[in-house]
Amino acid sequence: xxxxxxxxxxxxxxxxxxxxxxxxxxxxxxxxxxxxxxxxxxxxxxxxxxxxxxxxxxxxxxxxxxxxxxxxxxxx
Amino acid sequence: xxxxxxxxxxxxxxxxxxxxxxxxxxxxxxxxxxxxxxxxxxxxxxxxxxxxxxxxxxxxxxxxxxxxxxxxxxxxxxxxxxxxxxxxxxxxxxxxxxxxxxxxxxxxxxxxxxxxxxxxxxxxxxxxxxxxxxxxxxxxxxxxxxxxxxxxxxxxxxxxxxxxxxxxxxxxxxxxxxxxxxxxxxxxxxxxxxxxxxxxxxxxxxxxxxxxxxxxxxxxxxxxxxxxxxxxxxxxxxxxxxxxxxxxxxxxxxxxxxxx
Numbered sequence: 001x002x003x004x005x006x007x008x009x010x011x012x013x014x015x016x017x018x019x020x021x022x023x024x025x026x027x028x029x030x031x032x033x034x035x036x037x038x039x040x041x042x043x044x045x046x047x048x049x050x051x052x053x054x055x056x057x058x059x060x061x062x063x064x065x066x067x068x069x070x071x072x073x074x075x076x
Numbered sequence: 077x078x079x080x081x082x083x084x085x086x087x088x089x090x091x092x093x094x095x096x097x098x099x100x101x102x103x104x105x106x107x108x109x110x111x112x113x114x115x116x117x118x119x120x121x122x123x124x125x126x127x128x129x130x131x132x133x134x135x136x137x138x139x140x141x142x143x144x145x146x147x148x149x150x151x152x153x154x155x156x157x158x159x160x161x162x163x164x165x166x167x168x169x170x171x172x173x174x175x176x177x178x179x180x181x182x183x184x185x186x187x188x189x190x191x192x193x194x195x196x197x198x199x200x201x202x203x204x205x206x207x208x209x210x211x212x213x214x215x216x217x218x219x220x221x222x223x224x225x226x227x228x229x230x231x232x233x234x235x236x237x238x239x240x241x242x243x244x245x246x247x248x249x250x251x252x253x254x255x256x257x258x259x260x261x262x263x264x265x266x267x268x269x270x271x272x273x274x275x276x277x278x279x280x281x282x283x284x285x286x287x288x289x290x291x292x293x294x295x296x297x298x299x300x301x302x303x304x305x306x307x308x309x310x311x312x313x314x315x316x317x318x319x320x321x322x323x324x325x326x327x328x329x330x331x332x333x334x335x336x
Contacts, residue, residue: 017128034128041134045165070162071169073121075097076097076120076237
């Protein structure tokens with residue numbers, strides 16, 4: 001059973017945190033899981049490629065993906 | 077009365093020649109009031125990795141003011157490659173092609189890396205960004221960036237946040253003389269008089285952050301910078317008189333009381 005479970009899960013790194021997600025998890029689903037789907041000015045890159053907001057619901061994450069999620073802050 | 081010529085950068089005209097950084101303000105309301113008092117039409121913001129489990133407070137909501145545009149920066153990147161990704165993320169996040177390109181890997185002086193900046197400018201200009209490149213006051217580099225498609229060059233007056241004024245004045249004069257793209261003096265401007273000095277020299281605009289944000293009264297200081305920047309620009313357009321060593325009387329020197 002354990003082996004099966006592992007196969008159904010993927011490990012990604014989001015910013016500095018390692019996360020275990022369901023296989024076939026989309027960017028959209030990840031953001032919902034983090035309660036960030038409504039955040040207007042989040043931008044996301046996977047493995048150094050920007051994933052546009054319009055593609056969030058179709059873009060499926062893979063095992064070992066590096067996900068970068070940024071937002072604007074104060075700065076000069 | 078139209079006081080000064082508008083400044084054209086990229087596809088936009090600016091009436092205010094004072095650009096503002098939004099860092100270091102003690103609170104969002106203070107930042108917003110300072111932005112309003114400055115009369116600026118262009119404010120910078122930075123990007124940061126989202127910290128999970130931390131409340132997200134949206135700085136942009138506090139900067140949505142009529143006529144105020146956003147200029148995302150690439151602060152925190154160390155190479156051209158990282159800068160390009162940061163720029164693409166900024167465009168996605170803020171829906172703008174405008175970018176303050178800054179690549180300063182050295183944390184002590186935060187001096188910009190000219191080579192990485194050059195590479196990133198070439199690439200980003202091709203991708204349709206209006207690149208405003210933060211660089212040392214190097215006239216040769218400014219010309220190269222211009223050729224690479226920079227929308228404006230942003231030579232520093234002194235290292236970021238130092239309030240030292242125009243330490244690079246002699247080089248800034250050459251940059252201003254030679255440039256075919258707007259010259260925005262950025263970094264080191266610590267007092268309204270420094271902003272006025274840059275504008276009198278013919279700089280197209282100044283970018284100020286620390287001097288306003290850390291002032292005892294940031295809103296009043298923003299107003300002081302607004303006036304100084306405007307004053308310096310009006311003086312430049314009015315064409316200042318030449319400097320000379322010898323006196324040149326401002327009043328008639330013909331004898332008045334005694335005629336001998």
